[in-house]
Amino acid sequence: MGILEDNIAMGESSIYSKNQLRIRTKRRRKRTSIEARDKKLIRLYKEEKELRKRKYNLPMIDLSPPIQKGYKRFFVVREDVKRSKMGSFYENLLQKINTFQYSSTKIFKKKAKRKGKKVLVDIEQKLSVIYPHELKKLKLDERQLNCFEYKIVLEVLGKTIREKHFYEFKEPWRYVLRIRPNMIDKVKAFDSELEQRIAELDTILYENHKNNGRLIKMKGWSRYIYKNQERCINPLKNKSLNQIIKDFE
Template sequence: MENDNLLYSRLRSLRSRKRAIRKDVEKQIRTKYKRSEELWDIRRNIPWIPLDKPYQRGFVRFFVIREDVMRSKDGDFFEGILKKINTYMYSESRRFLKKKRKFGRRIYVAREQKLKQISTYSWNDPKLGLTPRERQYFLKQEEYCPARKMYVPYYEFTESWRFTLRTRPNMITHYKPVDFELEKEYAELGDYLGQYKIVGIIHKTIYGKSYPWKRKREDISLIRSRKYVTCTISATEIAESLQDL
């Protein structure tokens, strides 16, 4: 009798076995995720090696301060702002064109380049280092995001006329050596962690939520929702039109 009780105590239920398997899988995923983060840091910290013979690879376009603004007393002030919102665009030719389909034909149009828009997260981030005086030159705007189905606020520089675009040859002066074994391991981990089910487990167990970027439906304003933006007729007008039938 005692042997039977000991045998039954050692037998695990189906629910317990499933829980143990799930915990083991989550542990393996967490281990591979940490290894992937370590490899990413190693790849990022590989030192650059200067080239013996630098070469040109296309052109780069960026913003610079206008000469009249630079000669003014606030030249250094706006130069500091430009360092935080400057953008760089690369192209094979100096014209910076892109293909666009118009009336069934492919044409080339100029690529538009704007200053960097500051998100609300970066706006409050001390790493950006915006001073109270610099914040006065930014205006808060909102733009609809189809993926999140909501209006996303951002901050835009109001006096963009103080800067102008400049194009220069894009010179390659350094290169980063490639470790094939490291790249192979990092690619294998990326393929595994990029699977649909694995991504869901990572978001739930490591990040804390399965879909942290989604909001509750009741938090979304009905007026700002795309579902109601397209409605141009009011409810009373619809009712009156139905009564006339």
């Protein structure tokens, strides 16, 4: 019995030593390194997501005194309309369709080419249109909705054409533009260490194309794929010069 027990013990120890000293194949080593890299990317992505959440939740700080940052332009009710019986009605409606534009100067202009020359042209500003899915959120009553005209416009995006449905205000003349200083009385708190770490993670995850591509594949994010576009086929491709000349004869 003693000899049998010794042989069994020796067999177990030899199996243990073989498993302990087993050499991983090249394929296994490569797979392990890829898995380790993927785990690191996911860990960094979760960290970046959490840091952005912390940045978003930073409190607002009051500025005393407020500072001016350029100018803003917006719509107000015209004076004669404001003095009429419907003045309050159109003021309440304006809160739902008003738009704001900002500029460093009082002159709201932009550069544009006209006959080969760069000139300053006025920046167009209109009242906001209302899309069907916004009706419930804006809580427009029947009287307010009657002030709008339902329109369907064909929108061209490359070679894709789609219909755009919206409600447009019928009487924009009731409102006029006003320019006022853009005063800022509150700013978001700034954390320099938080911003630095977010910038480092953005460089690793998104500016590195290899890491970004791998992260997109693991998370299942969609890429910009343009479908329903006709491919431009070159009729002269894979043809010799003599064959091209014969085709044109």
